[in-house]
Amino acid sequence: MGTRHTLAALLVFTILSLLGTAPAGATGTVRIQQNDGTVRNYDGAVIRVKHNTIRVWSHDGKGTLVIDRAACSYVGELERCLPTTFELKQSGQTKTIQLINGLVYFNPTDSTQQLTLSSKQLPPRSLMLMLHTLRGTFISVHGQIDELQP
Amino acid sequence: MKSFRIFVALVLAVTMPLTALAQTRPAGRPGGSGAGRPAPPPQQRPAQPPPQQRPAQPQQRPPGFDLSNDTQRPAAPPSRPSAPSHPSTPGRPSTPSAPSRPPQNNPGYRPPPPPNNRPPANRPPSPAYRPPNYRPPHPPVAIVNPIWRGHPAWYWNRGVAWNPAAAYWGGGFWGTLAIAAASAAVFGYIYGANGAQYVSYQVMPDSPGAILLQNYGLTQTPCGPDNLVVIYGPNNSVICAFPNNLVAPGVYTVDPTTLTISSY
Numbered sequence: 001m002g003t004r005h006t007l008a009a010l011l012v013f014t015i016l017s018l019l020g021t022a023p024a025g026a027t028g029t030v031r032i033q034q035n036d037g038t039v040r041n042y043d044g045a046v047i048r049v050k051h052n053t054i055r056v057w058s059h060d061g062k063g064t065l066v067i068d069r070a071a072c073s074y075v076g077e078l079e080r081c082l083p084t085t086f087e088l089k090q091s092g093q094t095k096t097i098q099l100i101n102g103l104v105y106f107n108p109t110d111s112t113q114q115l116t117l118s119s120k121q122l123p124p125r126s127l128m129l130m131l132h133t134l135r136g137t138f139i140s141v142h143g144q145i146d147e148l149q150p
Numbered sequence: 151m152k153s154f155r156i157f158v159a160l161v162l163a164v165t166m167p168l169t170a171l172a173q174t175r176p177a178g179r180p181g182g183s184g185a186g187r188p189a190p191p192p193q194q195r196p197a198q199p200p201p202q203q204r205p206a207q208p209q210q211r212p213p214g215f216d217l218s219n220d221t222q223r224p225a226a227p228p229s230r231p232s233a234p235s236h237p238s239t240p241g242r243p244s245t246p247s248a249p250s251r252p253p254q255n256n257p258g259y260r261p262p263p264p265p266n267n268r269p270p271a272n273r274p275p276s277p278a279y280r281p282p283n284y285r286p287p288h289p290p291v292a293i294v295n296p297i298w299r300g301h302p303a304w305y306w307n308r309g310v311a312w313n314p315a316a317a318y319w320g321g322g323f324w325g326t327l328a329i330a331a332a333s334a335a336v337f338g339y340i341y342g343a344n345g346a347q348y349v350s351y352q353v354m355p356d357s358p359g360a361i362l363l364q365n366y367g368l369t370q371t372p373c374g375p376d377n378l379v380v381i382y383g384p385n386n387s388v389i390c391a392f393p394n395n396l397v398a399p400g401v402y403t404v405d406p407t408t409l410t411i412s413s414y
Contacts, residue, residue: 004153034219042215063214070315071322073307075356082315082322088221090214095221099317101328116356135220 028056028143030065035136047127048147054104054129056141063090065141067129069104077113078122079106086131098134105129108148292405292412293397297365303407312358312406320387323406325354338373340380340388348373348388359383362409367394381411 028045044059052072056065065088069081083102088095107113107122114121122128125148129141212218298306314321318328335352342348350373353359363370368379373390377399382388384406393399402411 005156030215032215032217040216058214060213065215070313071318072310073312073356073358074310079310080326080356082318082326084315084317088215088217097217097220099328101318101326103326133220137217137220139217 026059026146028141028146030056030058031138031140033138045141045143047141047143047145049106049127049145050147050149054127056129063088065089065139067102067104067131075116077107077109078115079108080104081106083129083131086133100132100134102129102131106145108150290403290412290414292410293366293402295362295365295409295411296396298409301408306361306409307358314384316385319351319385320359321384323357323383323385323404324351324359324387324389325357327351327354336372337370338390340373340390348386350388350390353389358406358409359389359404362404362411363391365409366397366411368392368397 026044026046028043028047030042030045031039032042033039042058046057046059048055048057052069054065054067054069056067058064065086067083067087068085070084072079072081074080081104083099083104086097086099086102088097105115105122105128107124107126110124112121112123120128123144126142126144129139131137131139133139295306302309304311312323314323318326337350337352340348340350353363353370362368362381368391370389370391371378373380373388377393379391379393379397379399380388380401381391382401382403384404391397397411401414403414404411
């Protein structure tokens with residue numbers, strides 16, 4: 001009797017896994033402020049970091065922001081980097097967007113970290129990214145990193 | 151048998167909501183395609199709200215990210231007056247907008263002078279580490295970093311290699327100041343043997359350069375006066391500091407791997 005219940009529970013669990021559940025993570029938010037002041041937020045973005053490249057997928061999967069980073073150093077427990085290139089992959093095209101400057105903060109730890117000289121806190125295993133393009137657009141990305149390959 | 155019935159009930163309880171969820175996604179399909187699930191009659195559907203009652207959202211939201219402002223070609227600039235009505239005055243302030251110069255790692259690229267009243271910042275075009283035409287009077291002497299003495303390369307950065315970012319002053323070694331940024335705290339100038347001008351800026355806290363200064367007990371000061379510690383960093387950057395008992399006045403370069411300075 002007990003064995004049958006255990007087997008039933010295991011089978012239910014297996015079926016649940018096969019049917020799939022909601023994607024883990026995807027808590028990123030992208031905020032784009034145009035030079036005319038209009039602001040648009042994109043929730044549910046997926047953030048993945050592989051070596052020196054950050055990729056941010058839109059919730060609908062139609063657009064990808066690709067940012068390369070360099071000059072990484074540590075500020076306390078946070079890792080701070082500078083973006084070097086910025087691309088938008090969308091509608092089958094890859095377009096390079098020129099930057100004026102930017103900043104990337106990583107929190108690779110399992111605890112919340114506070115930025116220096118700021119009240120801003122970064123949750124565990126998350127990033128905060130800020131870009132300023134040549135056309136005057138401000139782009140910020142913040143959220144938990146869904147996949148990290150150092 | 152009883153346990154089998156419980157098992158079947160559990161499976162049905164789990165699969166039925168998921169099946170219903172999959173069926174409701176294609177909203178345009180009338181009736182759906184699931185077995186045993188009647189389609190709602192069209193008459194029962196609520197009338198479409200009038201246009202003015204719809205929430206204020208863009209009619210056609212582009213897929214992905216809307217960066218059309220950055221990816222599309224700019225419109226033709228308006229025609230400017232060919233000649234001013236009054237004589238042009240030097241040093242007339244222009245709009246403090248960001249200069250339209252790409253921050254690319256192009257050794258041959260020479261940005262125009264910034265639109266302000268400061269002396270022009272003639273940054274050297276070549277990414278040479280040392281100032282040109284400089285001949286050291288003696289072999290270089292390294293002053294080992296007193297904090298990171300004996301440690302392996304990049305130990306100061308937790309073993310992570312630091313690579314310069316070309317679009318930033320000093321590759322980002324002295325801070326996050328972008329080369330294309332119009333405003334910055336200028337900390338004097340250094341003139342090379344060929345008369346080239348090297349602009350110095352204020353070192354930002356928590357930068358690798360700030361760590362280096364702290365390790366050697368150096369305090370940054372604007373370049374220009376004599377008898378200073380002149381340190382050349384990555385990407386032709388330069389800063390100056392007051393000398394101390396560890397570092398005498400002179401010209402030095404930085405080894406980012408160990409945060410060690412070496413005299414010329």
